[in-house]
Amino acid sequence: MQFAQIILPLNLKGTFTYKVPADFLDKIEVGMRVLVPFRGKKIYTGIVAELFNDFEETFVPKEIINLLDNQPIVPQQQLEFWNWLSSYYLCNLGEIYRLAFPSSLKLESETYVRLLSERTIDWQNLDANETYLLQALEVRQMLNLQEIEAFIPKKEIIKTINALIDERYISVDEKITEKYKAKEVAYLRINRDELNIKIHLAEVISSLKKAKKQQELFLLLLDKETENPDKPVRKSDIFDEGNFNQSQVKLLIEKKLIQEYYLEKYRIESYEGKIEEIEELTDIQKTAILEINQAFEEDKNVLLHGVTSSGKTHIYLEKIEDCVIAGENVLLLLPEIALTKQITIRLEKKYGKKLGFYHNKLTDFERVEVWKKIKNNELQILIGTRNSLFLPYENLGLIIVDEEHDSAYRQRDQSFFFNAKDSAMMLAEFYQSRLILGSATPSLESYDLAMKDKLRYVVLNERFGEVDLPEFKIIDIKEAQNQKKIVGNFSQTMIDEINRQLEERKQTIILHNRRGYANVVECETCGHVTYCSNCDVVMTYHKASNELKCHYCGHRASKPISCPSCNSDNLNTRGIGVEQIEEEVQKIFSDSEVDRMDVDSMRKKFAYEKLYEKLENGETDILVGTQMISKGLDFDNIELVAIPKADSMIHVQDFRAEERAYQLITQVAGRAGRISGKGKILIQTYNPLHSVFELIKNQNIKETYQYFLDERKKFLYPPFVKLIMIELKHRKEDKVNRASQFLGSIFRKYIPEECILGPEKSPIARLNNLYQYQVLLKFPKNRNYRIYKELLLKSFDEFDEITAYKSVKKDVFVDF
DNA sequence: AGCACGCCGACT
DNA sequence: GTCGGCGTGCTC
Numbered sequence A: 001m002q003f004a005q006i007i008l009p010l011n012l013k014g015t016f017t018y019k020v021p022a023d024f025l026d027k028i029e030v031g032m033r034v035l036v037p038f039r040g041k042k043i044y045t046g047i048v049a050e051l052f053n054d055f056e057e058t059f060v061p062k063e064i065i066n067l068l069d070n071q072p073i074v075p076q077q078q079l080e081f082w083n084w085l086s087s088y089y090l091c092n093l094g095e096i097y098r099l100a101f102p103s104s105l106k107l108e109s110e111t112y113v114r115l116l117s118e119r120t121i122d123w124q125n126l127d128a129n130e131t132y133l134l135q136a137l138e139v140r141q142m143l144n145l146q147e148i149e150a151f152i153p154k155k156e157i158i159k160t161i162n163a164l165i166d167e168r169y170i171s172v173d174e175k176i177t178e179k180y181k182a183k184e185v186a187y188l189r190i191n192r193d194e195l196n197i198k199i200h201l202a203e204v205i206s207s208l209k210k211a212k213k214q215q216e217l218f219l220l221l222l223d224k225e226t227e228n229p230d231k232p233v234r235k236s237d238i239f240d241e242g243n244f245n246q247s248q249v250k251l252l253i254e255k256k257l258i259q260e261y262y263l264e265k266y267r268i269e270s271y272e273g274k275i276e277e278i279e280e281l282t283d284i285q286k287t288a289i290l291e292i293n294q295a296f297e298e299d300k301n302v303l304l305h306g307v308t309s310s311g312k313t314h315i316y317l318e319k320i321e322d323c324v325i326a327g328e329n330v331l332l333l334l335p336e337i338a339l340t341k342q343i344t345i346r347l348e349k350k351y352g353k354k355l356g357f358y359h360n361k362l363t364d365f366e367r368v369e370v371w372k373k374i375k376n377n378e379l380q381i382l383i384g385t386r387n388s389l390f391l392p393y394e395n396l397g398l399i400i401v402d403e404e405h406d407s408a409y410r411q412r413d414q415s416f417f418f419n420a421k422d423s424a425m426m427l428a429e430f431y432q433s434r435l436i437l438g439s440a441t442p443s444l445e446s447y448d449l450a451m452k453d454k455l456r457y458v459v460l461n462e463r464f465g466e467v468d469l470p471e472f473k474i475i476d477i478k479e480a481q482n483q484k485k486i487v488g489n490f491s492q493t494m495i496d497e498i499n500r501q502l503e504e505r506k507q508t509i510i511l512h513n514r515r516g517y518a519n520v521v522e523c524e525t526c527g528h529v530t531y532c533s534n535c536d537v538v539m540t541y542h543k544a545s546n547e548l549k550c551h552y553c554g555h556r557a558s559k560p561i562s563c564p565s566c567n568s569d570n571l572n573t574r575g576i577g578v579e580q581i582e583e584e585v586q587k588i589f590s591d592s593e594v595d596r597m598d599v600d601s602m603r604k605k606f607a608y609e610k611l612y613e614k615l616e617n618g619e620t621d622i623l624v625g626t627q628m629i630s631k632g633l634d635f636d637n638i639e640l641v642a643i644p645k646a647d648s649m650i651h652v653q654d655f656r657a658e659e660r661a662y663q664l665i666t667q668v669a670g671r672a673g674r675i676s677g678k679g680k681i682l683i684q685t686y687n688p689l690h691s692v693f694e695l696i697k698n699q700n701i702k703e704t705y706q707y708f709l710d711e712r713k714k715f716l717y718p719p720f721v722k723l724i725m726i727e728l729k730h731r732k733e734d735k736v737n738r739a740s741q742f743l744g745s746i747f748r749k750y751i752p753e754e755c756i757l758g759p760e761k762s763p764i765a766r767l768n769n770l771y772q773y774q775v776l777l778k779f780p781k782n783r784n785y786r787i788y789k790e791l792l793l794k795s796f797d798e799f800d801e802i803t804a805y806k807s808v809k810k811d812v813f814v815d816f
Numbered sequence B: 001a002g003c004a005c006g007c008c009g010a011c012t
Numbered sequence C: 001g002t003c004g005g006c007g008t009g010c011t012c
Helices: A076-088 A093-100 A128-139 A145-149 A154-166 A197-207 A212-227 A235-240 A246-254 A283-297 A312-325 A341-354 A364-375 A386-390 A420-430 A444-451 A477-482 A492-503 A578-588 A607-616 A657-669 A691-698 A701-714 A733-750 A784-800
Strands: A003-007 A016-019 A033-037 A043-052 A109-115 A142-144 A170-176 A183-190 A258-265 A301-306 A329-333 A355-358 A381-384 A396-402 A434-439 A455-460 A471-476 A507-511 A518-523 A540-542 A547-549 A556-558 A571-576 A594-597 A622-625 A638-643 A680-685 A721-730 A756-767 A770-780 A809-814
Touching: A003 A033, A003 A093, A016 A033, A076 A093, A076 A386, A076 A420, A093 A386, A109 A128, A109 A145, A128 A142, A128 A154, A128 A170, A142 A145, A145 A154, A154 A170, A183 A212, A183 A235, A197 A212, A212 A235, A212 A246, A235 A246, A246 A258, A283 A301, A283 A312, A283 A455, A301 A312, A301 A444, A312 A329, A312 A341, A312 A396, A312 A434, A329 A386, A329 A420, A341 A355, A341 A381, A355 A364, A381 A386, A386 A420, A396 A420, A420 A434, A444 A455, A444 A701, A471 A477, A471 A691, A477 A680, A492 A507, A492 A638, A492 A680, A507 A657, A571 A578, A578 A594, A578 A622, A594 A607, A638 A657, A657 A680, A657 A691, A657 A701, A680 A691, A691 A701, A721 A733, A721 A756, A721 A784, A733 A756, A733 A770, A733 A784, A770 A784
Parallel strands: A301 A434, A301 A455, A329 A381, A329 A396, A355 A381, A396 A434, A471 A680, A507 A622, A507 A638, A594 A622, A638 A680
Antiparallel strands: A003 A016, A003 A043, A033 A043, A109 A142, A109 A170, A183 A258, A518 A540, A518 A571, A540 A547, A547 A556, A721 A770, A721 A809, A756 A770
16 A cells, blocks of 8 residues: 555645655554644645555655554545545635544644744844844744734835744744644642651651641542542642632642642533433334334335324434444434523433533634534534534434524535435435434425435324414405505404413514514615615615615625715615514513513623523513524513514525425414414415415315425426536626636536526625626436536536636535 | 636735 | 736545
8 A cells, every 4th residue: 555545634635645654654644643744844634535556657646644543533434424524515625624624633734934043143134024033033943824923014024034944043934733632630649658647647747737728629539539539639629619729739739748640621611410320212203113013024114104293303312222222323314503491401301411502603622622523422412513424423323403494504605505304315325324404394306305215204283282383374464455444564363362372471472583673774855775885785774773784795784864865864664674674563562571682782791691681581572583583582471473574585596495385484483372272374465366375274284295395396496406506706707707608608518508597697796805606506316417427527627627717616516 | 606827017 | 027816626
């Protein structure tokens, strides 16, 4: 095994070939980390992807500098998973590696400068920056670029360093620094090396008779050690008891009677409370379990379609327990970690320290710790967001994807686009483990797979405790307007119903899925509206903070007092946001406590916790909110959900809009009447006959999904075609425009016309100062897909040959 | 991706 | 005249 293919943490195609030095020949394995030089002096941590002997020397490979692991850190299954992701989502392995690893595990060399002693410095001929740098180096012989940035402007650093190198005053080098430091905790113990307790004990104690506190402390330590010889005594625990202080400890250490030592501690506090058993299942749940077991026996994965509050969690807990008993580990994926309290609490109570969390709110060091625990097989269950797909599991037996329809699984954050739900299905395959997708409102794609028995369809169609499902009522706003039975955005019917709830001391949820106070601030005189300076998007008015915000790039501006264009103060707002609904509700139900839950109101620290408590204590009468309120709010006292402007949800230019509206409404509806079964949902609309509202009202799952599937089939959307979107971005509009035209023409050379839509401007033509164009491809879902994908790759290669378009950023969204 | 090399506009 | 802009090319 003379050579190795190495994955580098760079967004570059393919892997790189390095020579394995003789010392590592018998140690190196696929999946280990290595240090390799890349491009001059720079050093990266790479992953061994492949080892082989024969190599046609078309170039001279460099040597691996060092081996960082004694055993593979990336399991074989993960490497297979990476390869699959790379070929399926058309992204580079390097991008995946970057996303998968906490950055502390990917050491990179750092450039630093060092003072050369061979020349005496001629201070007269130096400019100010050069003088600063040399002076600094006389104090601290080595400085890295960041440290230099503190006293030399960024732009001048390179110039200064180059000048000093030319003068042979300094040299530049690369150095690897260990970033991860395990947190260490201090412990105390009797110094048994120095004294033989049995012989000297009396002597020691009497020697301390003038220092009562020290004597006491020594005896306490002795007690603790005798009582529980294997339990280390934490220094902080001694202090916590309040009797002792640092100086007594110090003196005892000086007398060599006790010792202080350090142990590595995991930064993440884990549950230390009592461990509880889970409750008994209902008959319906038991049947579902049997069905799941049957499916698993047949090597089938499961779609668990459980109506809201049917107790999907119970099923999860049961299957998790089965898996743990079998000695295998479990991954529970959640769309977001923050809003899912109850399931985590229950698991914590049952599994205590065997449970781990992994999500984007952890610090990098915390991530490394979870990583290590998984690697050492110290965790039986991991609860995490999409990134936890990449942890180095060894014996994964079960993956559960909760709320599998949730769009958080298909988000595009910093890295490439991938669908965590679909990826989880592949990961399960590589690990030969089981998979359960769970939702009250499964995605159409999953439902379709279930109907074809590619996933076993298991239904829980009854609420826990045989509680009735909520009742839906559609209110025609036009009719209410005609009869003048309307106040603002609220029909009299809705107001009456909310009042009834208030009288009965029940809580009400009002859903309005649009942030801010008003969509647009418009000048009535000249029609001027304020656009974001970075994006082609109108700015939303937020009354609470009295400013305009761009919901895409986060740009903020103060609200204009008069029109910036014609100076008229005849400004008006259009498009109702959740803040305005809250204001209205406040006015109509002036005696009640109204709260709002949206991204903006939840930004403050503990805002969520505070609101949660208010709701739990029944202080909040009416909760107004965006889609956020559909998640994790399980309170017994909520009976009414009101949706005053439901139309806004279906009038979105997106083929998933109706599906999402259905899911959102059904999910919010699930908050109502969880215990009493008297849940009621009021939906106000101008289109009471719209199919989506009809379907929601009828609550016929089969009919609903059939309708959606028919629509998708009619307009050629997933799951009937493979959808791939290519987005091109550049600072200059004409450049992206030309690039996208060119890409379109290449596609048309190889791919049938009917599969190609565009190129055209993206719905948001400019985002963060980048102009965006997109091409949409609809490929058949049969065996031909492979051929089409080949043609797509060929087209990309041809496109990439044009160097002028290299600066155009190309993003590929497969199954977006 | 990042980093160096190389050719054109706004400044001492 | 230079400095620094970013277009282009390359990395085992």
